[in-house]
Amino acid sequence: MSIEIDPWGGFPAINTEVPTTLEGYQAEVLAGKTYITAEMFAAVGYTVEYIETGSWLGDQLKAAELAEHGLPCYLKLDDAWEYSLKTPQELEAAIAELSTENLESAAKEQYWNKFPNRLKGVDEMLKTPEIEWLVQDKVHSTGLFQLYGASYAGKTLITIDLVMSWCAGLDNWQGYHLNNGGEPQEALYIAAEGGAAVSVHVDAWIKYHRVDKARLAGLKFLDGGDGDHVFLSVGKKAEAVPENDSWDRLFKEVVEAGINPSLVVFDTQIDIAPGVDENSNTDMVGILREIKRKADSAGFMAMVIHHTGHDGSRERGASGMKGKCDAQARLEVIGKDTGQAKLTWTKVKGRECPKDIISYHIQGSRLLPDLDSEGAVCVPISNLDASKTYTTSEHQLAKQMTNALSIKGKLSAVKLSEEIGVGRNTVKFKEMIDALLTSKQITITGKGPTLAYELAPNFHDDTLS
Incomplete structure (x- = not known):
């Protein structure tokens, strides 16, 4: 509705007798009275709110410009006797502000309905559930687990052992409890190298453990041996991923x-x-972050298999990878040409880093004549007669070490070497410590300067007799 106002009628006089009808308002305008009040606008169907500006405007020309746009003037009551008119710019700003507030209010409500506030107070944090485990106290039920080791250390073998034990519903993996309730589980194995190198070990595992293949129905493979792959594109130098490999x-x-x-x-x-720089924290942490994000959002544990660096002491490439992992373990061979390996835990998020290790012997049909398979399996060393792997001199050294620990209790490497008269930096001392730890005859206690060795709780002297 357009309100005609005479812009040249002079400054409005104060008039307390305000018309209350449209006809009365029009009569006042025709009579040359140019004052405008909220009550007048109400009489012609407008609701006008007061907006305080703290200024005295009274510009009839501005009021006329508003009227030409069909807009009422917003008024400010400076005091009991004075009215002021708003400029078009002030009016438009006021309307925009009002609309923005309404829109922001609606947008906020919609946003918080979609994304509830994730921040917790102390009481809520105390209600946070306990960690859920796939491998009890070692591998979480969701997140990222990196296993790394040197080439030909048997990384794929021990990984197949874990995956198939989990899927078959076995209650343990290499002596560690599996939280599968004894029921078959579902898993996906992306075997980039794939082919016979994987299938023969799958065959060996089934035959060695005498598991009905029906219990493994939930295990699926993406076989790189068939040319089937999946790629992620992360990082500045990452290659574009074709749809068939996405x-x-x-x-x-x-x-x-x-x-x-x-x-x-x-x-x-x-x-x-493909195409990422293994030594770049930006690239490699980005890759692991993306894998972990997918795992956390979909509710699975992502296990990545990686290689050691040149010195074999840590994972190859960027130093920041460990920080993205929920769990991490290093695989090492034991001795030379022994067919033995051990898995040492280097990180378990939410727990002190475990000191115990997995130790096993890689055995195929040569050592297991009844296996009837071209593949191999991981047999825990605790299931074997560990003394058979010792030479006479090694057996004597093992006896010396365990006797010293039996008499003295906990001993540091320095004290133990002094007790038996063998230098702690010699190869035979280090290898025997490794062998006794691997066969679970001794354990580590403390760390750093307080690190010491002691007999395992289940140690029996006849093991070395």
Whole structure:
């Protein structure tokens, strides 16, 4: 509704007798009275709010410009006797502000409904549930687990052992409890190198453990031996991923297969990220961050298989990778040409880093004549007669060490070497410590300057007799 106002009628006089009808208002305008009040606008169907400006305007020309746009003037009551008119700019700003407030209010409500506030108070933090484990106190049920080791150390073998033990519903893996309730589970193994190198070990595992293949129905493989891959594109130098090798395609295949994997293995880590710089924290942490994000959001444990660096003491490449992992373990061979290996834990988030280790012997049909398979399996060393691997001199050294620990209790490497008269930096001292730890005859207590060795709780002297 356009309100005609005479812009040249002079400054409005104060008039307490305000017209209350449209006709009365029009009569006042026709009579040349140019004052405008909220009550007048109300009489012609407008609701006008007071907006305080603290200024005296009274510009009839401004009021006329507003009227030409069909807009009422917002008024400010400076005091009991004075009215002031708003300029078009002030009016538009006021309307915009009002609209913005309404929109912001609606937008905020919509946002918080979609994304509830994630911040917790102390009481809520105390209600946070306990950590859920896939491998009790070692590997979480969701997140990122990196296993690394030297080439030919048997990384794929021990990984197959874990995955198939989990999927078959076995209650333990290499002596560690599996939280699967004894029921078959679902998993996905992305075998980048794949082919016979994997299938023969799968065959050996089934035959060695005498597991019905029906219990492994939830285990699926993406076999790189067939030229099938999945790639992630992360990092500045990352290559574009073709649709046939995309994560989206793999996701659709998993859904089509009717499984909801609780464990997904990426063997190896570098094969899922072509073109990235292994030594770049930006690239490699970015890759692991993306894998962990997918795992956390979908509720599975992502296990990545990686290699050691040149000196074998840590994972190859960027130093920041360990920080992204929820759990991390290092695989090492024991001795030379022994066929033995051990897995040492280097990180378990939410727990003190475990001091115990997994130690096993890689055995095939040569050592297991009844296996009837070209593959190999990981047999825990605790299940073998450990003394058979000792020469006469090694057996004597083992007896000396365990006798000293039996008499003295806990001993540091320095004290133990003094007790038996063998230098702690010699190869035979270090290898025998390794062997006794691997066969679970001694354990480590303390760390750093307080690190010491003691007999394992289940040690029996006849083990070395």
